[in-house]
Amino acid sequence: MQDQPYGEVFLIDKPIEWTSFDVVRKVRNALKIKKVGHAGTLDPLATGLLIVCAGKMTKQIDSFMGQExxxxxxxxxxxxxxxxxxxxxxxxxxxxxxxxxxxxxxxxxxxxxxxxxxxxxxxxxxxxxxxxxxxxxxxxxxxxxxxxxxxxxxxxxxxxxxxxxxxxxxxxxxxxxxxxxxxxxxxxxxxxxxxxxxxxxGNFKLSEAHDLLSLIEEIKARTTGSEPA
CATH class of the missing domain: 3.30.2350.10 (Pseudouridine synthase)
Structure with missing residues (x-):
């Protein structure tokens, strides 16, 4: 993944009591890359759509943050x-x-x-x-x-x-x-x-978002080449 210009946008349903940075850290560790960020903080007690950008897509964070x-x-x-x-x-x-x-x-x-x-x-x-x-x-x-x-x-x-x-x-x-x-x-x-x-x-909806822990398992499976449990 690091051998080519990698970029990806994840739509995540942030669980309650998680900070937005907790979510970013979880995705970063699963991807094993440093360049991961979110496009707009949700407070720990809030839930719902959190956009997380990885790799070259972190350049799009400001444009996502500016949307309605x-x-x-x-x-x-x-x-x-x-x-x-x-x-x-x-x-x-x-x-x-x-x-x-x-x-x-x-x-x-x-x-x-x-x-x-x-x-x-x-x-x-x-x-x-x-x-x-x-x-x-x-x-x-x-x-x-x-x-x-x-x-x-x-x-x-x-x-x-x-x-x-x-x-x-x-x-x-x-x-x-x-x-x-x-x-x-x-x-x-x-x-x-x-x-x-x-x-x-913007045009991104919560109904399109992934459950965080399921997404992490998918990412880990993809990076290791194994099937998610």
Whole structure:
């Protein structure tokens, strides 16, 4: 494989609690090459489509990262967390029982289109050369400037108070956890993201993705010339 200009793109269904780098490392070790990377981080508690590029296809990572993303998942209103997901302890904010679907839809409409968004403190963005999540875990505040993002679709697929199920189509750089925070602020009851699945990147769909461990077995079989177990 290393004797010729090798390049390959893998569509992988990232398991929950795996980091995106965990997946890259697993593929890299199976391929036995160093040049492997992913096209867009998924948080450990998120699942779904992760594009992993190997060999000469790593040159395409930026183009994949720039494509439109689609997500489904759930928000919980009435509480929040420091990371706006389940990575940090839940903090009650206010009783959400009075919130109606119409109020949720009004708030969602205000978060649709071209908006300015402040990334979460618990994110991998670098400020002054440091990952902000490293400062957050030490209890240090870092000033995060709003960034322009585009949310072309923000659809509420089901509402059973306090659970809000959604489908979101958005641009590169959009943090769904930040949308949870902003929704909670607009409803004055707080909110956090309880689950997230990336279902599409550009024209690549989750339905086309491989189970990670099965893919690793296939790669190992291919590189050794044996049949997968």
């Amino acid at each position: 993303k689609e997500y489904t998942g759930t928000f919980v209103i009435g509480a929040t967390t420091d990371s706006f997901d389940l990575e940090q302890p839940i903090i009650p904010v206010a009783d959400p029982s009075h919130i109606t679907i119409d109020q949720v839809k009004v708030a969602v409409k205000e978060l649709t289109g071209d908006i300015m968004q402040i990334p979460p403190m618990h994110s991998a963005i670098k400020v002054d050369g440091k990952r902000v999540y490293e400062s957050a875990r030490k209890g240090k505040e870092v000033k995060m400037d709003p960034r322009p993002v585009s949310v072309s679709v923000f659809e509420i697929t089901k509402f059973e108070n306090p659970i809000v199920e959604f489908r979101i189509v958005c641009s590169k750089g959009t943090y769904i956890r930040s949308l949870a925070r902003d929704l909670g602020e607009k409803l004055n009851v707080g909110a956090y993201m309880s689950s997230l699945c990336r279902t599409r990147i």
